[in-house]
Amino acid sequence: MFYLEALLVLRHLQRPGVVQNMTVSEWTERIHYKYTWENNPLDLTVVAVAEHKTATHQVATFALTAEEEQWFKVYFEKIRPTLLNRKSPKDIFFISSTGRKIYNASNDLRRLHRRFKIPNVSSQLARRICETWTVAQYSDSERYLFAKYLAHTSATADRCYREKTLGDICHASILVSQIGASKDVENQPSSSRILASTSSGATSTELQQPANRKHEEDAQSKNPREEAFRKFTEMYPLDLDSLGPAPKTAKTVSKVHGQYFSDKWRKTQNNMRADYIVGHFKKRKPSNEEVKRLIESKGWKQNLPKVNKIMEKLWHSSKT
Structure with missing residues (x-):
């Protein structure tokens, strides 16, 4: 046992x-x-x-x-x-x-x-x-x-x-x-930190820069609002398929920061979803329709990543 x-x-x-x-x-x-x-x-x-x-x-x-x-x-x-x-x-x-x-x-x-x-x-x-x-x-x-x-x-x-x-x-x-x-496992950042970093709209290249990420983490750890948001995501974990907490629900957690929590949660998830779609087209550049069909296949009903945003990420990744 x-x-x-x-x-x-x-x-x-x-x-x-x-x-x-x-x-x-x-x-x-x-x-x-x-x-x-x-x-x-x-x-x-x-x-x-x-x-x-x-x-x-x-x-x-x-x-x-x-x-x-x-x-x-x-x-x-x-x-x-x-x-x-x-x-x-x-x-x-x-x-x-x-x-x-x-x-x-x-x-x-x-x-x-x-x-x-x-x-x-x-x-x-x-x-x-x-x-x-x-x-x-x-x-x-x-x-x-x-x-x-x-x-x-x-x-x-x-x-x-x-x-x-x-x-x-x-x-x-x-x-x-x-x-x-x-x-080098102990010297690499954790994937949970990557999820936090995507809230600022970081590209895949930026996510691979340990020095920048460490600086951002140190700044966030000294920011009470960011620390509160981290605890908020423990209550409402960020994942690709969750509907996420409604603004009203977030405000019951914090009257002061509730709207910020709700907005940042959705922005982070949107970036996660965009990066997820981008990950499917590493070897070739898809058409707009292909990207749209893949998004629709995931069954997401709201907070959908924009096709032009994904195409932009694909263009940046092809240049790096």
Whole structure:
């Protein structure tokens, strides 16, 4: 059981709350999905967890390989039943040796590391290092899929099982699995900082300038309004598909800065979406109609990036 917890937290980079609150129903309602990656057919299993400690209004999703799913099945069918007693919660997937709900998945990871005499790696450390690695290795669109896999989505569990979304989840899971060591990993900025930088309309070239970004981060950390906005995005995480908080909702968080929060959130998401579209046309310049069709295929209903803005970004990227 500790190994499966570590698999979700350290390999799939899920928050400990996902482990603690994953239900039997969510496991039995998992979706088997055939995904093709570089002409190779893969059998993946997508699980959506609707409640976790960090933000109950979000849905966490992850995609297990066929081998990983088999490990989970063995635990669920062979081991978990031996742990149940009269006081056990009926719909919680992970059950402790005392038959209770997992109290603290982070403690379980520490116990696992201590048992095998290996350095303890926390959820926060794993996520930070992996985010950092993606900066130099992945395209803008891949980084956003990766960030979405980590940040979770405000979509409902039903939406997570739609065809397009299933494909994105599987793609992101593969990106996570490909993360490897990098000599300069500690000296590179994290992808979460990239999301913050896009709010100022930075181009892809500017995002790769560590000195400029460090200067901007230092300035933001000394700005109370920017620090408040950062906390606001923890409540309403930025991702490609979320509708985002309404201005009225933002003002309930802060009467003084609510409108600013709402405007900046939408501007940042718009830039994210534009960069995502740009990432699909790295090798050739598309027509306006091709860009328009790709935007429409994403199913976004509002806050759509403008075609001319995307064409401008493509032109700048071709010059660098």
